[in-house]
Amino acid sequence: MRSRDGLTFTEQARREQIVTGAIEIIATGGYGSASIGKIADHVGIAKSVVLYHFKTKSDIIAAAVAAVFTQAALLIAPAVAAETTAAGRLAAYIRSNACFVADNRTSAIAMLEIVTNFRSDQGLRLDEAASASVQESPPTGDLALLDPTTIFVAGVDNGEFRSLSPLFMKNALRAALDGAVWEIARNPDYDVVGYGEELVTVFELATRAQS
Amino acid sequence: MRSRDGLTFTEQARREQIVTGAIEIIATGGYGSASIGKIADHVGIAKSVVLYHFKTKSDIIAAAVAAVFTQAALLIAPAVAAETTAAGRLAAYIRSNACFVADNRTSAIAMLEIVTNFRSDQGLRLDEAASASVQESPPTGDLALLDPTTIFVAGVDNGEFRSLSPLFMKNALRAALDGAVWEIARNPDYDVVGYGEELVTVFELATRAQS
Amino acid sequence: MRSRDGLTFTEQARREQIVTGAIEIIATGGYGSASIGKIADHVGIAKSVVLYHFKTKSDIIAAAVAAVFTQAALLIAPAVAAETTAAGRLAAYIRSNACFVADNRTSAIAMLEIVTNFRSDQGLRLDEAASASVQESPPTGDLALLDPTTIFVAGVDNGEFRSLSPLFMKNALRAALDGAVWEIARNPDYDVVGYGEELVTVFELATRAQS
Amino acid sequence: MRSRDGLTFTEQARREQIVTGAIEIIATGGYGSASIGKIADHVGIAKSVVLYHFKTKSDIIAAAVAAVFTQAALLIAPAVAAETTAAGRLAAYIRSNACFVADNRTSAIAMLEIVTNFRSDQGLRLDEAASASVQESPPTGDLALLDPTTIFVAGVDNGEFRSLSPLFMKNALRAALDGAVWEIARNPDYDVVGYGEELVTVFELATRAQS
DNA sequence: AATGAATGAGCTTTCATTCAT
DNA sequence: CATGAATGAAAGCTCATTCAT
DSSP: OOOGGGOOHHHHHHHHHHHHHHHHHHHHHOGGGOOHHHHHHHHTSOHHHHHHHSSSHHHHHHHHHHHHHHHHHHHHHHHHHTOOSHHHHHHHHHHHHHHHHHHOHHHHHHHHHHHHHOBOTTSOBHHHHHHHSTTOOOSOSGGGGGSTHHHHHHHHHTTSBOSOOHHHHHHHHHHHHHHHHHHHHHOTTOOHHHHHHHHHHHHHHHHBOOO | OOOGGGOOHHHHHHHHHHHHHHHHHHHHHOGGGOOHHHHHHHHTSOHHHHHHHSSSHHHHHHHHHHHHHHHHHHHHHHHHHTOOSHHHHHHHHHHHHHHHHHHTHHHHHHHHHHHHHOBOTTSOBHHHHHHHOTTOOOSOSGGGGGOTHHHHHHHHHTTSBOSOOHHHHHHHHHHHHHHHHHHHHHOTTOOHHHHHHHHHHHHHHHHBOOO | OOOGGGOOHHHHHHHHHHHHHHHHHHHHHOGGGOOHHHHHHHHTSOHHHHHHHSSSHHHHHHHHHHHHHHHHHHHHHHHHHTOOSHHHHHHHHHHHHHHHHHHTHHHHHHHHHHHHHOBOTTSOBHHHHHHHOTTOOOSOSGGGGGOTHHHHHHHHHTTSBOSOOHHHHHHHHHHHHHHHHHHHHHOTTOOHHHHHHHHHHHHHHHHBOOO | OOOGGGOOHHHHHHHHHHHHHHHHHHHHHOGGGOOHHHHHHHHTSOHHHHHHHSSSHHHHHHHHHHHHHHHHHHHHHHHHHTOOSHHHHHHHHHHHHHHHHHHOHHHHHHHHHHHHHOBOTTSOBHHHHHHHSTTOOOSOSGGGGGSTHHHHHHHHHTTSBOSOOHHHHHHHHHHHHHHHHHHHHHOTTOOHHHHHHHHHHHHHHHHBOOO
């Protein structure tokens, strides 16, 4: 009995279990502490079982990234799509991001740990390795909605925004949002949503066309 | 024959050599790749020589952090101090930061890799471990000039800035600045100075008191 | 396929093999010579295999101690229990000890090397470390039969023995018996049984109530 | 300016300092913990200084043994020599030994640690290595007084003692006396003198000729 | 008389991975 | 599906010893 992906139910359940365990381990102890043995112990299965379901450690990491990424996209994409103006979309993007981090602290931390730390055998970072290997394509079609660059481009084009560099603005925004994850990693009580609101104000003031 | 610090000439030279090597290794291959053996190979000395000059690996990392931190402080603190208004100080802070990153790409990357990845034996992050040990006080007296929080507080107090959260603003700014390091790590040709100018604009618009 | 203890056949066999190897190495070269590598070489397996079956070096040592201790207890306890008078028990205790040493030279030497040399990470000796950790209780219920103190106490109580210090007598006896191990370590032909008989005489004369 | 042994005053002072330091380290942390570096740190000099005064680590150990041995001989030999009967000498031997241990706890512990643990490069124990190298002759001429064998032989010969094995008796006595050192190592408050008195009684009863 | 520098051998331990069952 | 067993590579670190000054 196979579901889609050619995986049986148990197979799929085990994979999720392992990925979840990996995320928890990474979020708690950092990327460097995530060995296969620790993940197996945490989940309560034998080390070999982990490597039976995932051929290498990198596969586990990739699966974890994909899982969190999909999870985030499912929240953010609709929120952005619901808005029509560039300013609206920008605010929605920031708020849904902050919201995701606040609601999925563990996943967000693990994701950031992985992204900043992962190196392939050849020393390539996650994004470089991803673009090097063809098979690993981004999971969704509306990826555009996840990259705020498009929002900035649109805003400049239709005159909502002042003349600005979409690339730099996108980098600044992503960095500011990722910064919230570092903060909440250090302090679980950090007010991510409040921080998000401040960011909304900042980017509103910083982008709107001068009167 | 001793110079200040109670260190011999050779000792001081070797230590610098090792610290520099460590920074290069970390910037190139990530924090995880910085083993004592790799550093020794990179520098061209025996592994035991490294451990003769630094008692533990943590000591090497600490020395690297201190070196880069001091280097940065020497550039940033005077630039900020030269300005009198909060807006001026903010712009100077951003520009000197961007400038430092552009001029010291390797050091900046290594510093960020260390800060985001270091974990003590008990799993504490760099800042937590530092605050846990009293003896390790920050190297400079004008540390205040390195933390932009004071700038935001002052600006709000004297009416230059709108009513804003100094903490959130500082976090957003630091994250945006650190983001430049990630970008330049991925792409050595990234225009960090241009990015800094965009940030100056962003934070000017986002902070100034409404008319 | 598991036998009792939750261990596989292979597992149990390997563990015995390693423990035996450790005992041989220690008896031959002293406690200080017992590195994991040497044990592995001696047994003819890879160093990592040793650490697959025992998590740490201390675990190997503990297993060796337990093995020899149990072995000795199985010989001594029944011999002592078979006697009814204090004098009889004392003689049986001495003879069975001497007998064990004569028949298990290697084990006895290793045991003594470990007991006199083991230090935990905190510098505690074997007995101190053992009493510090509650979970590690002695393996047998009739442990009392292995501590000659009870014999001396009983003999004084029922008038068989002169008035003497059970503690001092026990220390003297244990030291004299352990001394036989040092002798046989230096000279494999040492007549341990003859020595034991002399000890029987000594302690008989030294303990019996004056007429 | 050289004193006997061809050593200058400073030289001799340094050597004593180092030997004393080694004895303290060994008594505190066990033989295995006594590295040249630790000894140097403890004494407050550079590691190289230690190896300037002693060519190898073994030399330090040998010097420590010789120092303690001489110290003990100076106490025990006269005490034994002062007695005329075998029984008197035996009691004096035991009492002076116990007395030495009680008054020189550290030295006694270190001595015992060394004797039971020292192995030469070829794996030989201290006594074996000593008898293998000619140059290392015992420090005193009246060594006979330090080996209780002679006492037992004399006592048997002149009829004071019962018919007994001088070798076995000597081994039992030495072991019992060394046992006191292990006890005091574990418990600094152990009543070594009281233990010695019990031993005097034991060996008196155990050796005297039957009436 | 003293010491800083260097070094290779060895130590315990962790880990990703392979293989047979 | 699942697992126990095995293993080599590499990690951080300690140490006795040599050498030049």
